[in-house]
Amino acid sequence: MTVSGTDPAARLEILLGTAISTVIDLGRSHAWRLLRVRTADGRELFVKAAAGQHDSDSVLRAEAAGLRWLGQAAPAGLVPAVEATETGLLVLPWLAEAEPTPAAAERFGRELAALHTASAAHFGAEWPGWIATVPQDNRLETGEWADWYVRRRLAPLLPLAAPRLGSGGSRTIERVLTEIERLAGPAEPPSRIHGDLWSGNVLWTESGARLIDPAAHGGHRETDLAMLELFGAPHLDRILAAYHEAAPLADGRQERVPLHQLYPLLVHVVLYGGSYVDRTVAAAIAALGQ
Structure with missing residues (x-):
């Protein structure tokens, strides 16, 4: 898709140190936008972007802190790594879903x-x-x-x-x-x-x-x-x-x-x-x- 001026792609490029090749808007959840992002160096990422509502950035900061804290003690792979954070942005790995067995x-x-x-x-x-x-x-x-x-x-x-x-x-x-x-x-x-x-x-x-x-x-x-x-x-x-x-x-x-x-x-x-x-x-x- 074409990234408009209000999209966070430019901020992501600075944050991740690489160009963004694709941004797919997955809609909204609560007070944030959900994005699937592909970088020029081949990474697939999931991004939550605060949509401007009061406290939405605080929610994302809490999520990042919680993931990191759980990840310190969790078995390898159970908790996704936080790829990057910035004010109003949370970047996680894209996880392809499969049928639970x-x-x-x-x-x-x-x-x-x-x-x-x-x-x-x-x-x-x-x-x-x-x-x-x-x-x-x-x-x-x-x-x-x-x-x-x-x-x-x-x-x-x-x-x-x-x-x-x-x-x-x-x-x-x-x-x-x-x-x-x-x-x-x-x-x-x-x-x-x-x-x-x-x-x-x-x-x-x-x-x-x-x-x-x-x-x-x-x-x-x-x-x-x-x-x-x-x-x-x-x-x-x-x-x-x-x-x-x-x-x-x-x-x-x-x-x-x-x-x-x-x-x-x-x-x-x-x-x-x-x-x-x-x-x-x-x-x-x-x-x-x-």
Whole structure:
């Protein structure tokens, strides 16, 4: 395509030190444009470009920081390398998709377990957090995950979601906050987690699964697994079985899945509205054991 004056091709040429031969506009996602770029030296790249909305550059900086942080501990290849960053730009390798196989799913389960067992020093992260376009409070803390989950994840979202949840739904979720110590299960140290690991953020390639679009932070490893279950994932049973074999989970994990899904469901209520209300309230009720 012909690159217009508003396209980031010229900035990419300076950033990458090579001419850009092709730019394919893949459309928009949230507050950024998505581009497939080919350089004159033969590289295929995926570029996110801030589209001018408030905070979109901060979101890209958080994504880059999260990918680099996860990549420090992840098995080789699981987390794509950040090729380059600049204000309003994030450059990643282009990853060609392939059909997920049972063998690839089992490998992914083992690799995710390996990532999680590389513990984090704190809950939270050293950069301001985002999940999609919703800010996350990533202040670093020690202590128990249950308390952190309430104060830094659930409680900040509840006022934003309350107008759509209604008084009854809000009261149910407030009960979860109050009873979190009973619901959270055995204490675990913080793990390096992806933080937004729904199936759309697992990209399957010929070489295996790749983690994209993280909301990375030190958190509870069951959160990533619950996110995989939220909207389903290819060969999920194989992923979970391989994970559990490599890094066994505490008894009662399945009963805690709704608790870990409550936060991303609240995010969906905030972003997309009423269609997620019933499922969010149902997750809160299930978390309470009712």
